[in-house]
Amino acid sequence: MAGQASYPSPPASLSHHRIEALLSALRRGSGSDSADGSGGGSGGVSGDDGETAVRMPFSGEVLLRLPHTSVAQVAEAARLARAAQKNWAATSIHVRAAALLRWHDAVLARAEELCDVIQAESGKARGHAFEEVADIANTLRYYGLSAEKVLAPRRRHGVFPLLTRTVELRHPYGLIGIISPWNYPLTLAAGDAIPALVAGNAVLHKPDSQTALTTLLIREIALAAGIPAGIWQVVVGDGATVGPAVIDAADHVVFTGSTATGRRVAEQAGRRLVRADLELGGKNAMIVCADARLASAVEGAVRGSFSSAGQLCLSMERIYVHRDIADEFTKRFAAAARRVKLGAGYDYRSEMGSLVNAAQLAKTRNHIDDAVAHGATVLAGGTHRPDLGPYFFEPTVLADVPETAACFDEETFGPVVSVYPVASDEEAIEKANASAYGLNASVYSRSAAHARSVARRLTAGTVNINESYAAAWGSVDSPMGGVKASGVGRRHGAEGLLASTWAQTIAAQRIWPVGEFGPLRGRRYQAFMTASLRALKMLRRR
Numbered sequence: 001m002a003g004q005a006s007y008p009s010p011p012a013s014l015s016h017h018r019i020e021a022l023l024s025a026l027r028r029g030s031g032s033d034s035a036d037g038s039g040g041g042s043g044g045v046s047g048d049d050g051e052t053a054v055r056m057p058f059s060g061e062v063l064l065r066l067p068h069t070s071v072a073q074v075a076e077a078a079r080l081a082r083a084a085q086k087n088w089a090a091t092s093i094h095v096r097a098a099a100l101l102r103w104h105d106a107v108l109a110r111a112e113e114l115c116d117v118i119q120a121e122s123g124k125a126r127g128h129a130f131e132e133v134a135d136i137a138n139t140l141r142y143y144g145l146s147a148e149k150v151l152a153p154r155r156r157h158g159v160f161p162l163l164t165r166t167v168e169l170r171h172p173y174g175l176i177g178i179i180s181p182w183n184y185p186l187t188l189a190a191g192d193a194i195p196a197l198v199a200g201n202a203v204l205h206k207p208d209s210q211t212a213l214t215t216l217l218i219r220e221i222a223l224a225a226g227i228p229a230g231i232w233q234v235v236v237g238d239g240a241t242v243g244p245a246v247i248d249a250a251d252h253v254v255f256t257g258s259t260a261t262g263r264r265v266a267e268q269a270g271r272r273l274v275r276a277d278l279e280l281g282g283k284n285a286m287i288v289c290a291d292a293r294l295a296s297a298v299e300g301a302v303r304g305s306f307s308s309a310g311q312l313c314l315s316m317e318r319i320y321v322h323r324d325i326a327d328e329f330t331k332r333f334a335a336a337a338r339r340v341k342l343g344a345g346y347d348y349r350s351e352m353g354s355l356v357n358a359a360q361l362a363k364t365r366n367h368i369d370d371a372v373a374h375g376a377t378v379l380a381g382g383t384h385r386p387d388l389g390p391y392f393f394e395p396t397v398l399a400d401v402p403e404t405a406a407c408f409d410e411e412t413f414g415p416v417v418s419v420y421p422v423a424s425d426e427e428a429i430e431k432a433n434a435s436a437y438g439l440n441a442s443v444y445s446r447s448a449a450h451a452r453s454v455a456r457r458l459t460a461g462t463v464n465i466n467e468s469y470a471a472a473w474g475s476v477d478s479p480m481g482g483v484k485a486s487g488v489g490r491r492h493g494a495e496g497l498l499a500s501t502w503a504q505t506i507a508a509q510r511i512w513p514v515g516e517f518g519p520l521r522g523r524r525y526q527a528f529m530t531a532s533l534r535a536l537k538m539l540r541r542r
Helices: 016-027 071-090 093-109 111-122 126-150 187-198 209-224 239-249 259-271 294-310 323-339 358-373 425-433 448-455 470-474 493-498 523-538
Strands: 051-055 062-067 154-156 164-172 175-180 202-207 232-234 252-256 275-279 284-288 316-322 377-380 396-399 416-422 440-444 462-465 501-509
Touching: 016 062, 016 209, 051 209, 062 209, 071 164, 071 175, 071 202, 071 232, 071 239, 093 111, 093 126, 093 187, 093 209, 111 126, 111 209, 126 187, 126 294, 126 470, 126 493, 175 187, 175 239, 187 202, 187 209, 187 252, 187 493, 202 209, 202 239, 209 232, 239 259, 252 259, 259 275, 284 294, 284 425, 294 316, 294 323, 294 416, 294 440, 316 323, 316 425, 323 377, 323 396, 323 416, 358 377, 358 396, 358 416, 416 425, 425 448, 440 448, 448 462, 462 470, 493 501
Parallel strands: 175 202, 175 252, 202 232, 252 275, 284 316, 284 440, 316 416, 396 416, 440 462
Antiparallel strands: 051 062, 154 164, 164 501, 377 396
């Protein structure tokens, strides 16, 4: 398996001067980077509470030292955000949406810089970094063009036709708390901030310390496009300290991460009666039907299992293949996995990058070693590649994984996938649904109608046909999220935008009231209402 033997130097976009310029948004405090005088600091981080050494996965070398935000500084950032939010919410939706469209253009214009920072912090291959840039441009365009219509006042049917005029309004919650992970640092940071901001909210955002630069860069780009600085506050530091402080300050919480942490977030938000949208873990399944095109299924399995070194919540970790084609599929898939080009570099020569840190490397190795100890067979990969970088690991295909192995039902979150032959689609569906998770799934078949019939029976928030994850994820007009232990709530689509708002119903009554009045009292009122309700049903009036 090919790869680079030396560590690449960070590009000019990651010079010491440039990194310090991005970090200055954390250090300057309130008001200093505001374009509109609304207060633009990010909690005024001074580093008094310590700092984190952020290392580049490609080499293990220190990229920067990230100062920590204190609990008091989180509270100050929340205060600044709330103060700025009042003016932002009063700004017309047309103006807010226009800012998103300018932001869209700026993201594409600065794609190379964004890819550089994403790669330096996460260790993913260039193509997978650009996937995030394209995703955010897609999201910005969608909400920039649709938010005005989705958030517009809506006429609703009143209790009495013609006599009751009912309107539904949508109001921003106020302050949205976002806690985003390291694995997709642009997609899962800006992707949740965009609908919150265009709906008129302020954002109090805690990115993972490993990938805070990506958040600071996309925020810088947003400010240049016309998003007021004060309404997007960034706080950083220890998750166990800063995360709960963000939840305590917010009116609505959006969290992406592990199921275990998601439960704690939901519990804390629940005590405050604050809504929490959670995208959590997954043990995603691919079903390869007997009539599948093998070349397409193999290509999809490689992309679905090893994108971003498997550190993707939507990635495939279980593949169920009809036994009529299982031997040939498995042979081709293992061979394709062995051909994946690993490497560290700020270009497109590598097809897969690195795991992010030692913890992810250890978990990947432990899952494979445990599976082999329980009788599994390694068909491809299974090897740490320190010659390429400290955390590189080969794409790994396992067979004969028993239920007693940890990776049978636990999420690995690395470049590891298990292949299981099945006797029928029924067996594949049953096994796919046997997981505690229900985030994403994939079905490969020559017949779209047959694949849809399988897809409808899978307990997963998104199902892709003849694709692994990108078709459903990229369809931003449709909601995306998990069921069971994979979370609650949805991002994308109108539902993802409305999630950061609360609904208000205003009903105006004319001529006569809803209730007894004048001569219509007692049994007369009962008779009148009974006749009216029957008539409305007959006329099919909702």
